[in-house]
Amino acid sequence: MIEAENLTKYFDAFLAVDRISLFVEPGTVLAVLGPNGAGKTTTVRMLTSILTPTSGWARLAGYDVVKQPGQVRASVGVLTEQHGLYTRMRGLDYLDFFGRIYQLPRELRRERALGLMRRFGLEDALGKRLGEYSKGMKQKLALVRAMLHDPPVLLLDEPTSAMDPQSAKQVRDAILELRRDKRTVVLTTHNLPEASLLADRIAIIRRGRIIAQGTFEELAQEFVGPPMMRLQTAGWANGLAESLREVVEVREHGEDWLDFIAPDPARTNPMVLRRVLDQGVDVVTLSQRSRTLEDVYLKIVEEDEKDERAQEATPA
Amino acid sequence: MIAFRDWRIVAPIFLLTLVFPLLANFASGLFVGLFERYGEADTSGFVDAFLPLMPMLVGFFPVSISLVIALETFVGEKERLSLEPLLSTPLTNVELYLGKVFSSILPPLSAGYLGITLYLAGQIFGPQQWRPEPILILQIFLLTTIQAVVMVTGAVVISSQTTSTRAANLLASFVIIPMSLLVIAESLIMIQPDMRFVLWWIMAGLAVVIVILMRTGTRIFNREELLGRAIDALNLRWAWRVFWSQLTGGVGGFRPVAWYRLSVIPTLKALRMPSTIYLLTALVMFIGGWTLSTRFTLPLETELSDETVLDNLREIFEIGQSNPTYILWIIGQNVRVLLLATLLAVFSFGVLGLVITTLPFGILGYIFGNIAANNLNPLPFVLAVLPHGVVEIPAIMLAGAAALRLGAVVTNPPDGMTVGEAWLRALADVIKIGVGVVFPMLVLAAILEVQLTPRVVEWILTTF
Incomplete structure (x- = not known):
């Protein structure tokens, strides 16, 4: 579990993280999104007791990040933005080195290292020097390193970057498995489709602040509005739009299609369908227009930018 | 981890450790021969007195490599972006610091000991049949060890406070130049038996320097500084x-x-x-x-x-x-x-x-x-x-x-x-x-x- 309250970090006069509050339960994947330099890495570093917060507090796996840094770091597996491998070492030796740092018994660290390397398809590279690994293999080995001591909390920065589709799927499956095992996972990424696929909750950071936080649906509802439905008809639907405007908000329409807002699809959609059928129009499909995380993210960032400009324009 | 393909690194260490003592032995032999041929009367005592000039230098060359390794430690890892995974582990700051110090010091110091032993063995069992006082041998080994620790602890402090290996190497002259001068001074003291007590004072002084540098290192070494320091901008x-x-x-x-x-x-x-x-x-x-x-x-x-x-x-x-x-x-x-x-x-x-x-x-x-x-x-x-x-x-x-x-x-x-x-x-x-x-x-x-x-x-x- 991760709890943070008003976590703030200054570097001299520069405010890098501004009163961030988080609550991530076990078995939850939180995706932290935001532009470069938003404060994501600084937040992760505070959560791993590498950086000391200027103010606020945070607990990770029940340990205070300031008062119990050793326990915090023992309870967290970190995949850093750069894999940071020792390229002259061999895969298994490298994992053994970190296993010893985490004080895993010899047999256990070998067993776990071999198991994880097999799981990520690295079994053929056990004896290879890490400098000879491909980018994707390096990334996977770094992930293995983060998972080696079986931590309850994982902080993963761009876990699938530089990976081929098959490797990326292996990693995504591993993250979903971690979630099933009731691990707490924080994912910082720019890969929005991946975030929407994996994350239970999303936090968007900009200028050191969390500007939005919640499930995808909550965020979409708040920032993009209620779901939009598309009705595809068989042939020309003359006058249908005018007729439906009495029951729903029609946004756009064409000769054989129509988009309308459905604040409560369970109630609205049957009503719309009845009216369409009453008019003798055949329906091909009625589907929700996809609202991607990208739409939501861009909308949230855009609104924050507007707020920022408004604040700057306001005389002090 | 060094392998055969790292011969470019291994070869100079090997040369310094093994070949230089042999070379020093050879040079000493020439020196002694010269005196025996052209010296007046009995010069054996005079020549013997000069033999301690070499062992400190023989030990110092391999030990000086520890400085390079130590300078490379934190700042080198930071440059290769391999530092953060290490900082994310439960190791305490002091453990990380001491780990770096020991890993930097042990291989070159072992090489230094080997070099000195080779040189001394050559002098003791070779044609010169030199019989140095045991206390002098102890002083040679102790001074070499203490100097290695001074260099490494100083270099680790430099390494943890700089942002590039280039900067660290430039600052290394603050360590290597005084230490080289000190080694020369120690060698000169060693050839004067009645002045050798000064070497104990030098050791005591260096021990104080080690304590200060270690205290500095453990105090100023912290994760925040190591990761937070991106550029040496003077604000x-x-x-x-x-x-x-x-x-x-x-x-x-x-x-x-x-x-x-x-x-x-x-x-x-x-x-x-x-x-x-x-x-x-x-x-x-x-x-x-x-x-x-x-x-x-x-x-x-x-x-x-x-x-x-x-x-x-x-x-x-x-x-x-x-x-x-x-x-x-x-x-x-x-x-x-x-x-x-x-x-x-x-x-x-x-x-x-x-x-x-x-x-x-x-x-x-x-x-x-x-x-x-x-x-x-x-x-x-x-x-x-x-x-x-x-x-x-x-x-x-x-x-x-x-x-x-x-x-x-x-x-x-x-x-x-x-x-x-x-x-x-x-x-x-x-x-x-x-x-x-x-x-x-x-x-x-x-x-x-x-x-x-x-x-x-x-x-x-x-x-x-």
Whole structure:
């Protein structure tokens, strides 16, 4: 579990993280999104007791990040933005080195290292020097390193970057498995489709602040509005739009299609369908227009930018 | 992890470790042969005395590699972006620091031992049949070890405080040059058997340096600094703000009384610990001076009569009375010494500042030891110091304590402060105490020294 309250970090006069509050339960994947330099890495570093917060507090796996840094770091597996491998070492030796740092018994660290390397398809590279690994293999080995001591909390920065589709799927499956095992996972990424696929909750950071936080649906509802439905008809639907405007908000329409807002699809959609059928129009499909995380993210960032400009324009 | 394909790294280490001792043996053989052929009479003792020139150098070359490894440690890992995974582990800062120190030191030190052993074996079992004293061999190994530790602990401090290996390598000259000079000096001492006791003193001094460097390393090594320091940008505006706020103590405008109350007096209180260290050192110096006087006693009774002292005093008094610039000369001399002590303190963790400002106590100890040894009346001598000393000595003590703090603060910056901030604040304190307290006291002391002290001594000498 991760709890943070008003976590703030200054570097001299520069405010890098501004009163961030988080609550991530076990078995939850939180995706932290935001532009470069938003404060994501600084937040992760505070959560791993590498950086000391200027103010606020945070607990990770029940340990205070300031008062119990050793326990915090023992309870967290970190995949850093750069894999940071020792390229002259061999895969298994490298994992053994970190296993010893985490004080895993010899047999256990070998067993776990071999198991994880097999799981990520690295079994053929056990004896290879890490400098000879491909980018994707390096990334996977770094992930293995983060998972080696079986931590309850994982902080993963761009876990699938530089990976081929098959490797990326292996990693995504591993993250979903971690979630099933009731691990707490924080994912910082720019890969929005991946975030929407994996994350239970999303936090968007900009200028050191969390500007939005919640499930995808909550965020979409708040920032993009209620779901939009598309009705595809068989042939020309003359006058249908005018007729439906009495029951729903029609946004756009064409000769054989129509988009309308459905604040409560369970109630609205049957009503719309009845009216369409009453008019003798055949329906091909009625589907929700996809609202991607990208739409939501861009909308949230855009609104924050507007707020920022408004604040700057306001005389002090 | 080194493999055969790393031969470019391995070959020089191998050469330095194994080939150089053989080369040194060969050179020694040539040297001895030369003396045997062209030397006069029996030169064996003379030649033997010169043989200790080499072992320190033979050991030093491989050990110097530890400096490169140590310089590479933190900053090299940071450059290769492999530092953060290590910092994310449960290892404590001290464990990381010591791990880096040991991993840097052990392979080159082992190579150094091997080199020395090879050289000594060549000299002992070879044609020279040299029979060095066991204590000399012990000194060679101990000095090599201690020097390696000094270099590595210094290099790790440099490595953790720089942002690139290039910068670290440039700064390494601050370690390698003094150490090279020291090795040469040690070799020269070794060829003089009656001076070899000095090597123990050198070891003791280096041990102190190790303690200071380790303390500095463990104190200033922290994850935040290592990861937070991206570029060596000098933020002058920030530096000035920190310095000025410490100097003024937040007192705006020209308000001397408020400045003394809110800024100077709290700083004086903050100097309690360095002042205590200063007093203890002064005491040690005084006792040391006194002890020296028992070994090197001056014939004061015959050389120093009351009339001579009186004549000298009258002369000084006349000069002082007729020429007020004498006061300025005394002030200038004291200020110059204190500035020099402060400057040296910066480069020696405060040690040289402390030594220079407490040296007069050693001289006083020596003088009073001689006075006691010659059964002279100490009163004129006490009174030759006391009238201006009551002002001058506390002034020097305060300046010495502030200088000590300025030099030593880098080894132990207060919690929540970077080394830079702590040093800037200590510098502001030095200037604050110097301008606000020490300088006025020195002016007063100089006036008393010229106008009052000679009169008092004259009165004593003529009255009793």
